Amino acid sequence: MTIIEFRDVYFRYNEEQNWVLRNISFSVNAGDSIAIIGHNGSGKSTVAKLINGLLVPQAGDILIDGERVTEQNIWEVRQKAGMVFQNPENQFVGTTVRDDIAFGLENRGIPREEMIKRIERSLNEVGMQDFALHEAHYLSGGQKQRVAIASVMAIQPEVLILDEATSMLDPVGRNEIIKTIQHLKDERNITFLTITHDLSEVTLADRTLVLKEGKLVTDTTPRELFAQVNDWESLGLTEPFTTKIANELEKYGYKFSSHPLNHEELMNELWTYNLKK
């Protein structure tokens, strides 16, 4: 079932501006996991805000769960897609973790009993159940982002969007978020979009959309992308170490059965290659 559909979408923030998004078309099936990548200013966050009903396109159609997004129904759209942003410090409104999650639910008029259940469930899902009464202010960056994810999950969206949500975290925090996302994908079969410059997040996605100057230039699997790309800089990414080594080895005559996406795959390929020799 298609949950997100963009049909020839154009968007700009004001009339003096050039189009920020031009002729964007793609669709996402429910339960899919999509990475959106591209250089700074290529339009990634704008795509996310359109999915989340924070913006409405000037031309073209966006359908969320089969319904066309208009100025009139953006509140319903916001229920369907929840967003977590870049800065962990800016995500809190309440004093304690529990208050923080409750805030979004109160705004939506969720009854108290139901609110308690949802807070408990969403904190469990992100592994933060022991922190309900902690002051958000004292949490680590990774923990703050996990609470931000729990706040969104408590609304029970169909789509979870992370807009560079790991970019300000240290490797430990980043790992926490990656594990949390994998857990959510397994448990809730949620549709998941991540805007990222981090290649380990890209490799976890089913599909990668590449934006360049407001246009969708590539819509493919991470594996295909890794095999095709030779200018990582132009995508706003640093060439992965694995790819660098694989390319160098190919120059020396190694033939990989498929292009290795990560360290383990590279090691396996090398191991099998040496056994075949």
Ligand SMILES: Nc1ncnc2c1ncn2[C@@H]1O[C@H](COP(=O)(O)OP(=O)(O)OP(=O)(O)O)[C@@H](O)[C@H]1O
């Ligand atoms: N509120 C705004 N008003 C006017 N122009 C904006 C606004 N927000 C973004 N833009 C412009 O729209 C274009 C796309 O921005 P967007 O934030 O979608 O890109 P991005 O790919 O997410 O970039 P980054 O990786 O830097 O976050 C940029 O040229 C940006 O300057």
